[in-house]
Amino acid sequence: MNADNFRINGYTILPDIFTSAEIQAIANCIETTDSSGPAFRRTNDLFAIRHFLRVIPAVQPLIFTSALNSLLAQTIGPDHCCVKSIYFDKPPGSNWFVAWHQDLTIAVNRKFSLPGFGPWTVKGDQYAVQPPVGILQSIYTIRIHLDDTDESNGALRVLPGTHLRGIERFSPELLDSHPCEPCCVPRGGVMVMRPLLQHASSRSTAGKRRRVIHLEFSNVQLPPGLSWSEQL
Secondary structure: OOHHHHHHHOEEEEOOOOOHHHHHHHHHHHHOOOOOOOOEEEOOOOEEEEOHHHHOHHHHHHHOOHHHHHHHHHHOOOOOEEEEEEEEEEOOOOOOOEEEEOOOOEEEOOOOOOOOOOOEEEEOOEEEEOOOHHHHOOOEEEEEEOOOEOHHHOOEEEOOOHHHHOOOOOOOOHHHHOOOEEOOEOOOOEEEEOOOOOEEEOOOOOOOOEEEEEEEEEOOOOOOOOOEOOOO
8 A cells, every 4th residue: 555645635446355265154154144133224225234243243354354454453553453343335226325434433442531631422222422633643444345346336435635634524626625535446356445534325327236245443531431332
């Protein structure tokens, strides 16, 4: 990975991190899991699994291959650990889209009043909070693609360099200074990005499935009284 380009742009795409057989093994593990639990969400437009690595522990050795571990060591260092994991499946014909935004919350073990932390949200048994910007800047997002992804089936679009602007509400003027780039990732490829990078995704128009494993890594210990709820 070109470290300078990543630092400037806030994202990079790395093809062929997983072989076709490795991707198929991951997909088989997911599809044969009982999906009746509360961590599984299914609608016409989306199938998602929260706490993904915890809910399906059998998938962990299939994901953390020598190739991915090497990428993690080279990209984010040995002192980072996984603090959040989600699986997204956008089925063919999905009308689900996501507007421009930054990823501003972290998953924590409980609601606990601390300076600089807030607002808070609760979804099911999951507490989420917006932390101080320094914590967000410590996070690397790894997106593993189980399908070929392009603009026709909801690939992410990003505004390169916007992660360097701190926390900022999206405005159309950003499109003038930071031209939009689509993030087309082949099956078995990985996208690495910073959560403060402005990003969005469109509806699927090509009738093609889009499955992505979203992992977040950080090397920050949260203040006493609070901990990452999904830390591995």
